[in-house]
Amino acid sequence: MADNRRPLFAGNWKMNLTLDEAVALADGLKNRIGRLRMVDLAITPSFPYVATIAKRLAGERIAVGAQDIHPGDFGAFTGSVSGVQLRSAGASFVLVGHSERRHVFGDTDAVVAEKLQSALAHTLDAVLCIGETLDERDGGDTFAVCERQLAEALARVNETELSRITLAYEPVWAIGTGRTATPAQAQEVHRIVREWIEHRYSAGAAGRLRILYGGSVKPDNVEDLMAGPDVDGALVGGASLDAEKFSRIATYGSQGSA
Ligand code: PGA
Numbered sequence: 001m002a003d004n005r006r007p008l009f010a011g012n013w014k015m016n017l018t019l020d021e022a023v024a025l026a027d028g029l030k031n032r033i034g035r036l037r038m039v040d041l042a043i044t045p046s047f048p049y050v051a052t053i054a055k056r057l058a059g060e061r062i063a064v065g066a067q068d069i070h071p072g073d074f075g076a077f078t079g080s081v082s083g084v085q086l087r088s089a090g091a092s093f094v095l096v097g098h099s100e101r102r103h104v105f106g107d108t109d110a111v112v113a114e115k116l117q118s119a120l121a122h123t124l125d126a127v128l129c130i131g132e133t134l135d136e137r138d139g140g141d142t143f144a145v146c147e148r149q150l151a152e153a154l155a156r157v158n159e160t161e162l163s164r165i166t167l168a169y170e171p172v173w174a175i176g177t178g179r180t181a182t183p184a185q186a187q188e189v190h191r192i193v194r195e196w197i198e199h200r201y202s203a204g205a206a207g208r209l210r211i212l213y214g215g216s217v218k219p220d221n222v223e224d225l226m227a228g229p230d231v232d233g234a235l236v237g238g239a240s241l242d243a244e245k246f247s248r249i250a251t252y253g254s255q256g257s258a
Contacts, residue, residue: 001226001233008166008210008233009250010042010127011240012067012095022049026056028243033250034060039233041250042127043240044095047081054090065093068101069124071114083122093125095235097153099172103133109152116153120161127166127235128153129214130193134173142171143192150196159201167193167211168235174215176237180225186213187228194230219248226252 001007017025022045033041034057042063045053054064070080086094096119097112107115112128119126130149132142146169157165169189174181181189190211198206213225214235225231239245 001231002207002229004207005210005232006040007038007226008040008042008212009246010044010065010166010168010212010233010235011246012044012098012214012235012237013046013240014067014100014237015046016241017046017049019049019052022046022053023056025241025243026053026062029062029246030057030060032243032247034062036061036250039250042093050086050091051089054092058090063092063125064090065095065124065127066091067095067098069094069096069115069119071111071118083118083124087122087124091124093127094119095127095129095168097129097149099129099131099170099175103172109149112149113153113155116165117156120157120164125164125166127168127212129168129170129235131170131172131175131215137171137173142189146189146193147196150193150200154200159205162197162201162205163208165209167209168214169193169211170214170235176216178216180216180218180221181213183224183228183231186225186231190228190230217249219245219253221253222249223253 044065044067066086070077070082073082073084096115101107130146132145136145171181194206197209210232212233212235213231217234217236218239
């Protein structure tokens with residue numbers, strides 16, 4: 001973590017929790033870390049809970065976002081939710097290109113790019129996720145895959161728009177598997193991603209960009225991961241469903257709030 005960037009910890013709740021459970025989790029976070037000053041915090045509840053949770057956390061320092069976005073605005077797209085709708089429901093940001101969207105639902109790089117454009121058009125901030133599969137890592141293609149995903153997603157994004165984007169490096173083999181990338185593996189990819197951004201945009205843009213690590217982040221490994229100078233926070237799945245665990249992650253593994 002570099003001094004000039006504020007850490008960001010985002011909890012991706014995925015397709016978990018009933019509405020009552022989601023509200024209870026939001027309240028638990030509000031009590032524990034709702035006023036945390038040293039880091040930025042964000043959560044992505046399931047679509048039907050976004051409006052309720054956004055109201056519940058109004059005035060707190062926890063941003064409420066969504067896990068996906070449809071590129072269009074309105075129309076005959078049964079089952080999809082658009083940026084206009086998310087904005088009107090109180091979301092301030094969206095995840096784009098999460099590996100489950102890419103690998104389970106078939107979002108291509110081109111679709112990810114369209115979703116990112118739509119988020120930006122509706123003044124939603126975006127967390128753009130990239131990352132290689134185990135086969136790609138074993139084949140020595142980690143950097144090529146990440147660079148391709150970045151190049152495609154950011155092809156139509158200018159430097160001003162980039163300031164509204166956070167990147168999340170999530171090796172697919174580390175998501176929900178309990179198998180975390182080592183701090184050195186995470187830092188290596190983050191450094192290369194930042195260099196790519198510097199080359200594509202500018203040193204200033206690269207210096208300001210936050211790059212989160214995601215994949216089995218827990219209270220007991222977050223501190224080591226955050227030691228990497230290019231690791232600016234975490235996108236947390238499983239451990240974000242527990243208010244106490246996510247609060248400990250947001251305080252770098254410590255027990256109390258800071
Ligand atoms: P995990 O999920 O923390 O459960 O590995 C991370 C993610 O998918 O964002």
